[in-house]
Amino acid sequence: MMRRPAANVDVAAIDVRQAGGYLVGFSAGTGRNMHRAGAGKMDNVVMWLATGLGTGLSPWASGTVGSLLGLPLAWWVLGRTRRAQVAVTLVLLLAAVPVCHLAEQSLGAKDDGRIVLDEIVAFPVAVLGQTAARQPWVMASAFVVYRLFDATKPPPIHLAETVPGGAGIVLDDVLAALVSWLVVAGGLILWRRRQAS
Numbered sequence: 001m002m003r004r005p006a007a008n009v010d011v012a013a014i015d016v017r018q019a020g021g022y023l024v025g026f027s028a029g030t031g032r033n034m035h036r037a038g039a040g041k042m043d044n045v046v047m048w049l050a051t052g053l054g055t056g057l058s059p060w061a062s063g064t065v066g067s068l069l070g071l072p073l074a075w076w077v078l079g080r081t082r083r084a085q086v087a088v089t090l091v092l093l094l095a096a097v098p099v100c101h102l103a104e105q106s107l108g109a110k111d112d113g114r115i116v117l118d119e120i121v122a123f124p125v126a127v128l129g130q131t132a133a134r135q136p137w138v139m140a141s142a143f144v145v146y147r148l149f150d151a152t153k154p155p156p157i158h159l160a161e162t163v164p165g166g167a168g169i170v171l172d173d174v175l176a177a178l179v180s181w182l183v184v185a186g187g188l189i190l191w192r193r194r195q196a197s
Contacts, residue, residue, distance in 0.1 A: 043106060049117055050103030056116035064147055066116025070123030071143060077124045078134050085128055092121040093170055101166025111161070111169050118173045119150060125177035132188050142184045149176040 051057055052066035073092075077085050096117050103115050126146045127133035133142055149157060150173055157179065160172035 043102075046099055046102045047106065049099050050115045052116040052120050056114040062113050063116060063119055063151065067119040067123060067143070067147060067150075069116075070120040071139060073120060074124040074127050074142075075134065075139065078127060078131060082129050085124070089121075089124050089128060092124075093174060096121045096170050097166040099166070100169040104166065104169060111172075115169060118170045122150075122170065122173035122177045125174055126180035126184060128181060130181075130184060130188065133184065138184070138188070141187070142180060145183050146177055146180040149179050 048054065052069050055069060056062045056066040058065040077088055080088060100115055100118050103117075104110065104112060107114065123143065123146055126142045127139065130138070132138050153161070153172060153176070157172055157175045160168055160175050162168070163171050
C-alpha cells in the first residue's frame with residue numbers, strides 16, 4: 001500500500017515517485033509553500049536525511065530498517081575516545097532535532113513513521129562507552145533491545161511523545177537508548193562474572 005503525503009502537504013512542491021509501492025524520493029519542484037530560491041533543494045536534503053537516506057520509506061518496519069544505519073554509526077563512534085563518543089553523539093542528536101522538526105512539518109503528521117533519523121542517531125547512546133559492544137553479538141543484542149524499547153515505548157519512554165516537534169521525536173529514542181544502555185551494561189556485567197567463575 002502506498003503511503004501518501006498528509007492532506008496539508010503541498011503536493012505541487014514535492015514530486016513523489018512510486019516504486020515497489022512506497023515513496024522513494026523527493027524532487028526540487030516549485031510549490032506555493034516555497035518562499036525562497038533553493039527551498040525545494042533544501043527540503044530534499046532535509047527529507048533525505050530525515051528518512052535515513054530513504055530507508056525510512058520502506059513499507060516494512062520502516063523504523064527498524066532505518067535504524068540499521070545506526071549500527072555502522074555506533075561501531076564508528078565506539079572507536080573514538082569516551083569524551084569524543086559523548087561529543088559526537090550529542091552533536092548528532094542536537095542536529096537531528098531541527099531536521100526531524102522540519103520533516104514532521106512537511107509530512108504533516110506527528111512523528112511520522114518515515115522519519116528515522118532520530119532512531120539512527122540515538123542508537124549509539126545504547127552502547128556509549130561500552131567497548132565490548134564492538135563485538136558483533138553484543139552490538140546485535142543492543143540493537144534488538146533498543147528496537148524493543150523504542151517500538152513498545154514503556155514508561156517513562158512514552159512520556160517523551162508529549163513533547164512537541166523535533167525535540168519530542170528525538171527524545172523518545174534517546175530515552176529508549178538510555179534504558180537499553182542499562183540493560184546492555186547489566187548483561188555485560190553478568191556475562192563477565194560468569195566468564196570469571
